[in-house]
Amino acid sequence: MSDGxxxxxxxxxxxxxxxxxxxDDGLxxDDGLxxDDGLxxDDDVLAQCxxxxxxxWNDAKDDAPVHRLxxxxxxxxxxxxxxxxxxxxxxxxxxxxxxxxxxMDRRVRDMLGKARHDDQPKEPKPFLGLVRDVTAxxxxxxxxxxxxxxxFLVDASKNGTLLPLAARKELVRRARVITNFGGIDESExxxxxDASSRLRRAASRDKAxxxxxxxxxxxxxxxSLSAAEKKFWLDLA
Numbered sequence: 001m002s003d004g005x006x007x008x009x010x011x012x013x014x015x016x017x018x019x020x021x022x023x024d025d026g027l028x029x030d031d032g033l034x035x036d037d038g039l040x041x042d043d044d045v046l047a048q049c050x051x052x053x054x055x056x057w058n059d060a061k062d063d064a065p066v067h068r069l070x071x072x073x074x075x076x077x078x079x080x081x082x083x084x085x086x087x088x089x090x091x092x093x094x095x096x097x098x099x100x101x102x103x104m105d106r107r108v109r110d111m112l113g114k115a116r117h118d119d120q121p122k123e124p125k126p127f128l129g130l131v132r133d134v135t136a137x138x139x140x141x142x143x144x145x146x147x148x149x150x151x152f153l154v155d156a157s158k159n160g161t162l163l164p165l166a167a168r169k170e171l172v173r174r175a176r177v178i179t180n181f182g183g184i185d186e187s188e189x190x191x192x193x194d195a196s197s198r199l200r201r202a203a204s205r206d207k208a209x210x211x212x213x214x215x216x217x218x219x220x221x222x223x224s225l226s227a228a229e230k231k232f233w234l235d236l237a
Contacts, residue, residue, distance in 0.1 A: 124195035128157035152223035160193030
């Protein structure tokens with residue numbers, strides 16, 4: 001560039017144009033750009049420019065601000081255009097399907113669903129209901145497999161809280177035998193005797209049966225167990 005009068009006039013004209021752009025944007029100080037040979041790289045100015053560029057593009061797909069600000073701040077022009085390119089690319093990806101993330105999204109949804117399901121309190125089931133769910137057999141077949149009369153098995157499940165621990169363990173052991181010790185958790189099965197049985201609710205009543213005053217020995221004695229079987233179960237008390 002020439003150092004003569006014409007060159008100086010051209011330089012002064014350029015500086016005045018740059019200053020006018022900067023003042024229009026509210027980004028220049030009265031004595032800042034006028035005194036410098038070029039605009040200083042200022043983080044605050046860059047951030048304000050980027051904010052205006054991003055808002056204009058996201059709101060109205062307007063690219064005028066990036067050209068105007070790049071002309072006003074030539075020392076920031078490269079950074080501003082790079083930023084504008086990132087803004088455009090980010091907008092293009094907002095609604096674009098991302099198959100590479102599909103499997104991860106599915107796993108996250110499954111985990112969240114399982115967590116919500118696990119957080120919900122599980123309704124306890126009585127012993128016979130638990131065994132029936134695992135074996136998918138009718139209760140008479142279950143009783144036959146466990147080698148106990150059906151009436152005793154139903155009565156024991158319905159009045160599970162009366163059973164001593166040894167009697168509970170024996171019924172659980174027999175239930176686990178018929179399932180090859182799979183599908184029935186011993187701790188869960190033992191706890192099931194404390195669950196309120198649905199069998200205690202009559203189909204034609206809205207209230208559960210009141211306690212009958214029956215005891216474990218009475219439960220055994222009123223069953224169709226043989227004399228030897230009754231002695232076995234009574235000895236577990």
